[in-house]
Amino acid sequence: MIPVAGDGVIYMQFHMPTKIIFGCGVLTQLNSVVKDMNASTLLLVTDRGILASGIADPIISHLNTSFHVEVFDAVEPNPKSTTINTGGEIVRSLQPDLIIGLGGGSSLDAAKAIALLATNAGPIEDYEGRQKYRNRPLPMIAIPTTCGTGSEVTWVSVITDVRRHFKMSIKGPEMFPGVALLDPDVLLSLPQPLIASTGMDALTHAIEAYTVIPRTSITDVLALRAIALILGSLLTVYKNPHQKEGRESMMLGSTLAGMAFGNSDVGAVHCIAETIGGLYDVPHGVANSMFLPVVMEYNLPVSEERYAYIARLLGNTDDDNTAAAKALIQKIRSLSRELHIPPFSSLAISEDDFPEIARRSVQNNSNDSNPRKVDTQGYMEILRSATR
Ligand SMILES: [Fe+2]
Secondary structure (H helix, E strand, O other), X not given: OOOOEXXXXXXXXXXXXXXXXXXXXXXXXXXXXXXXXXXXXXXEEOEHHHHHHOOOHHHHHHHHOOOEEEEEOEOOXXXXXXXXXXHHHHHHHHOOOEEEEEEOHHHHHHHHHHHHHHHOOOOHHHHOEEOOOOOOOOOEEEEEOOOOOOHHXXXXXXXXXXXXXXXXXXXXXXXXXXXXXXXXXXXXXXOHHHXXXXXXXXXXXXXXXXXXXXXXXXXHHHHHHHHHHHHHHHHHHHHOOOOHHHHHHHHHHHHHHHHHHHHOOOOHHHHHXXXXXXXXXXXXXXXXXXXXXXXXXXXXXXXXXXXXXXXXXXXXXXXOHHHHHHHHHHHHHHHHHHOOOOOHHHHOOOHHHHHHHHHHHHHOOOHHHOOOOOOHHHHHHHHHHHHO
16 A cells, blocks of 8 residues: 555645746736736846847846846856855845746756845855745746756755855745746747756656655655656657647646655655766756666665556556566666667766765765665665666
8 A cells, every 4th residue: 555645754744835827828927927926126047048049038028118127147057156146146236026037947946046145145055955044035936948847846946066066955935936937838949958858857856756755645646647747748849849738748747746856855866966967067857867767776676666656557557566667667768768868878977986976975965765775885886787
């Protein structure tokens, strides 16, 4: 029998206060959403790639008709503490009423961190951990332009501390965006490699949320629906983003996965992917894809029943749990190949670095949530399997 609350949970909790507005073309509603939030001066946090793509042009010019808008476009992949602290100086001198995060996970996480620095003194490094801030961050609207982050519905911001080459988690219940505007049409202009990597990030969120120790029946429902939506649409959207139903499924699946892991957790895939992202600046979704099937194999002794359940939900008719679970892992491996995501070996990371990667992965806040205990030896095993 599957327990109602997760293995480590006594009282089940679910918290997600963000208002979600979803649908193709919904970005045209942004001005009225801003008005409803009684804002007049806005800071839009994004990256130069988004500005260069032209996706932000109609948004900014429409906002400019009613509000004073400043743009901070210095966010990079795996956003750095130095960049956030620069954004903090800008936001403190501008004193806006509202932050808008526009972009992938990096821009949304950066927007959350800058919203925090707007109302709290000092550098972002001072706020690593849970609810370390004194004052409530500025209100925020999150507009994801990828299909993977989930950041629009979570309370966490992941920022790379450049001194330690370490990804810090900064979180608290006041850090949820007030509104998430989800427009599946943004996927029409998302480059193919980003559809692949962010889509695999979303799939990783859903699978880890469904199997980690703090899972609950509420997160299970969200995670299972997310897995079905993502696995049913990712390859279609990758090949043809003009297929409207596929775009909607991917965008919704990504957000449901965010709601799931935001209230359960992620596991060893994210622990190792965040380590590798911090050390070698590998895109988050690519790093997750490299390790998802390998970590699933590692977790098989304790997660087989759940993997088999997912496989059957997707149509597998095998009665044997081991066979069904392995078929799911194989399906994910094939998907990653069809999406042209490079293997871990392509990073050419020296085996001499593995002990340090393993050590840092164990230190990740989510390590204890992984369904099977992973120590440094466990991560060494995972790293060696990923190179094969
Ligand atoms: Fe992720």
